[in-house]
Amino acid sequence: MSELEQKLSRGDLYRLLDFIEFCRCADNQDKVVPALAQLDDIIPFQAGIVGLLKVSGSSLKQTVRTFSLGHSPEFLDNYSRQAFAQYDPLVARGLSESDPFSWEEAISSHTRPVNAVQVKKLLELSADYGLKRGLAYASRPMPRSNEVSYICLETGREPFSSAHSEALRFALPHLHELLRRVCQKAHEEIAPVLSVRELEVLQWLKEGKTAWEVGAILSISERTVKFHITNCYTKLNVTNRSQAIARAMCLNLI
Numbered sequence: 001m002s003e004l005e006q007k008l009s010r011g012d013l014y015r016l017l018d019f020i021e022f023c024r025c026a027d028n029q030d031k032v033v034p035a036l037a038q039l040d041d042i043i044p045f046q047a048g049i050v051g052l053l054k055v056s057g058s059s060l061k062q063t064v065r066t067f068s069l070g071h072s073p074e075f076l077d078n079y080s081r082q083a084f085a086q087y088d089p090l091v092a093r094g095l096s097e098s099d100p101f102s103w104e105e106a107i108s109s110h111t112r113p114v115n116a117v118q119v120k121k122l123l124e125l126s127a128d129y130g131l132k133r134g135l136a137y138a139s140r141p142m143p144r145s146n147e148v149s150y151i152c153l154e155t156g157r158e159p160f161s162s163a164h165s166e167a168l169r170f171a172l173p174h175l176h177e178l179l180r181r182v183c184q185k186a187h188e189e190i191a192p193v194l195s196v197r198e199l200e201v202l203q204w205l206k207e208g209k210t211a212w213e214v215g216a217i218l219s220i221s222e223r224t225v226k227f228h229i230t231n232c233y234t235k236l237n238v239t240n241r242s243q244a245i246a247r248a249m250c251l252n253l254i
Helices: 003-007 010-025 029-039 073-081 089-096 103-108 113-128 162-188 196-206 211-218 222-236 241-250
Strands: 047-056 059-069 134-139 147-154
Touching (some): 010 029, 029 047, 029 059, 047 162, 059 089, 073 113, 089 103, 089 147, 103 134, 134 162, 147 162, 196 211, 196 222, 196 241, 211 222
Antiparallel strands (some): 047 147
């Protein structure tokens, strides 16, 4: 009997097989969040994020695409605008760790004092939105691959066990393949035509700048910046800043 079979109940094993089959058959972005939701039947969680990263060794280079379930849009927007992924202890631990780990383990083992101020801001922001306890994991399809999939689950007061860690280890590679297909399909789509100024605005938003700061950099008013942002939302068929940045990156616009 495998370690997975020893740790999971028969019902959870069946649910995990259903999850794998769902991921294998899915081929568009509308299926990613439902796939994430299926994991809740195996690993109870309050909110979750799954995504694809570009890395160099154990350093984050680019967040390619993310999907969330249960998270506040305001939290996600703040996280994106302030580029917290570059300082997040969970991301740092995931890129250097080969096993699933608890948030507490990642935060307690964080040893980069140069990032202490940003990490403190992130932890305060997370606490404001009730994000205090969870489980995370990052997985590479090959040891030297520059492509990493990650998952982060906020478990609230729900206890998690070695069975949950084992299920996460088994499930994430299948989510990874689904994310790769989604991103590949996005690359094949015809990208909308954005003006030079709209692309400039998006690029600065990606760097975490506010509309006021972008206006100061480009020597235009904050109102004009917001006008360009609204146009970007319309052309990219999105509803917020984080989605606009993610979609523009997937389409290689920025």
